[in-house]
Amino acid sequence: MSATQKAQVFRSFGLDQLKMEERDIPRPGAGELLIQMKAASLNFRDLLMVAGQYNPKLKMPMVPCSDGVGVVQEVGPHCHRFKEGARVSPIFARGWHDGPAFREMLKSTHGGPLDGTLQQYMLVPEADVVSIPDYLTDEEAAAIPCAGLTAWSAVVEKGPVRPGEKLLILGTGGVSMFALQFGVLSGAEIIITSGNDEKLERAKTMGAHHTINYRDKPSWEKEVYRITGGRGVDHVIEVGGVGTLEKSIRSVRPGGSIYLIGVLAGKEAPLDLTPVLMQDIRIQGVVVGSRRAFENMNQALAVHKVRPVVDKVFSFEETTEAFAYLKSGSHFGKVCIRI
Ligand SMILES: NC(=O)c1ccc[n+]([C@@H]2O[C@H](COP(=O)([O-])OP(=O)(O)OC[C@H]3O[C@@H](n4cnc5c(N)ncnc54)[C@H](OP(=O)(O)O)[C@@H]3O)[C@@H](O)[C@H]2O)c1
Structure with missing residues (x-):
C-alpha cells in the first residue's frame, strides 16, 4: 500500500474549486476501519455543500459526499464487527445507530462537516458502517446510503x-x-x-x-x-x-x-x-435514517434483488463534470463516481 492517496477536496466554495489532492493514508486506531473506497454517489446536498449554500460556515478543506462503498483494507485494534475484505458503506451520521434523530448527529455527517467519501481511503469507526448486499455492483451500492x-x-x-x-x-x-x-x-x-x-x-x-x-x-x-x-x-x-x-x-x-x-x-x-x-x-x-434502518433496508433490497437506478457513472477525475451533470437535472435516479 502506498503512503499517499488521492482525494477530491474543496478549499473555498464553488464547483470550480474542487481539486484532486494528494493526502496521507491514515492508519486505523482502536475501533476504526480503513476502507478502500470503490465508488461514491452524488446527492443534491453535496451540490449545495460545495456551492456554500448548505452551510456557509463550513470548515474547509473538505472532501465532499456522504455516500460511498468500499472494502475494508485494515482493521484497527478492538474491532469485532468486520474483517479485512468486507464490503461496507459508512452511515450518513456517525453515532446514529437506532431510534429517532438527535441534534448532535448533524455534527457528524459525512461530506460536511466530516470529510466524505470522495477519497481513495477513508477512516471510519466500525460502529458507523454497514455491510452491503453481495448482489449490488459498487455503483449501485454507493447509491443507497442517503437517497x-x-x-x-x-x-x-x-x-x-x-x-x-x-x-x-x-x-x-x-x-x-x-x-x-x-x-x-x-x-x-x-x-x-x-x-x-x-x-x-x-x-x-x-x-x-x-x-x-x-x-x-x-x-x-x-x-x-x-x-x-x-x-x-x-x-x-x-x-x-x-x-x-x-x-x-x-x-x-x-x-x-x-x-x-x-x-x-x-x-x-x-x-x-x-x-x-x-x-x-x-x-x-425525514432525515435519512439510522444504522438499524439502513440494515433493515439492505435486507429488503437483498430479498427482492432491487437494482438502484444508476443513471450515469463518472470517473474519479471527472468529479466536477459529475456535479455539473447533477446540477443540470438531466439525470434519472443516481449519478455515481467510480473511485
Ligand atoms: N431529508 C433528507 O434526509 C434528505 C435526503 C436526501 C435528499 N434530500 C433532499 O431531497 C431533495 C431531492 O434530493 P435528490 O438527491 O433526490 O435530488 P436529485 O437527484 O438532484 O433530484 C432532482 C430531480 O428532482 C426533480 N425536481 C426538481 N425540481 C422539482 C420541482 N419543482 N417539482 C418536482 N420535481 C422537481 C427533477 O426531476 P424531473 O427531472 O423528473 O422533473 C430533478 O431531476 C433535495 O432537496 C435534497 O436536498 C433530503
Whole structure:
C-alpha cells in the first residue's frame, strides 16, 4: 500500500474549486476501519455543500459526499464487527445507530462537516458502517446510503405505505426513484410527476401507474385530484419544499401524510397552511435514517434483488463534470463516481 492517496477536496466554495489532492493514508486506531473506497454517489446536498449554500460556515478543506462503498483494507485494534475484505458503506451520521434523530448527529455527517467519501481511503469507526448486499455492483451500492435510506425511512419507517394506498412522488431524482421502488414493493398505487415525458415513460416501466408532467400541467394537484376521483392520495414524497408544498397539501386526502424531504423548488414562498389543520394532514420531516434502518433496508433490497437506478457513472477525475451533470437535472435516479 502506498503512503499517499488521492482525494477530491474543496478549499473555498464553488464547483470550480474542487481539486484532486494528494493526502496521507491514515492508519486505523482502536475501533476504526480503513476502507478502500470503490465508488461514491452524488446527492443534491453535496451540490449545495460545495456551492456554500448548505452551510456557509463550513470548515474547509473538505472532501465532499456522504455516500460511498468500499472494502475494508485494515482493521484497527478492538474491532469485532468486520474483517479485512468486507464490503461496507459508512452511515450518513456517525453515532446514529437506532431510534429517532438527535441534534448532535448533524455534527457528524459525512461530506460536511466530516470529510466524505470522495477519497481513495477513508477512516471510519466500525460502529458507523454497514455491510452491503453481495448482489449490488459498487455503483449501485454507493447509491443507497442517503437517497435510498431517506426513501425507505419515508415509505416504510415513517409511513408505512400500505398495499392499495395511493402514493404521490415528486420528480425522478435519486430519492424519488428509490421511493418508487419501495412504493412498488409496498403494493401502492403510484402517481409520479416529472418535467420530462421520457422520464415519465421510464417511471411507468418501473411500476408507476399514473404520470403527470408538472411543466405541461403547472396545476398538477388538480390532476392528482382527478386521478384519485376527488379523494386525494394517502402519502406524498415531497422533495420540492415550499415551492411545491401547497400543491402537495392540496393533493393529499384528509388525514393523509406528507413526507417533507427536500427543498428542490426553493426555501421561501407564501404558504397557506389552513388545510393542514382543517383536514388533519400529517407533515412529517425525514432525515435519512439510522444504522438499524439502513440494515433493515439492505435486507429488503437483498430479498427482492432491487437494482438502484444508476443513471450515469463518472470517473474519479471527472468529479466536477459529475456535479455539473447533477446540477443540470438531466439525470434519472443516481449519478455515481467510480473511485
Ligand atoms: N431529508 C433528507 O434526509 C434528505 C435526503 C436526501 C435528499 N434530500 C433532499 O431531497 C431533495 C431531492 O434530493 P435528490 O438527491 O433526490 O435530488 P436529485 O437527484 O438532484 O433530484 C432532482 C430531480 O428532482 C426533480 N425536481 C426538481 N425540481 C422539482 C420541482 N419543482 N417539482 C418536482 N420535481 C422537481 C427533477 O426531476 P424531473 O427531472 O423528473 O422533473 C430533478 O431531476 C433535495 O432537496 C435534497 O436536498 C433530503
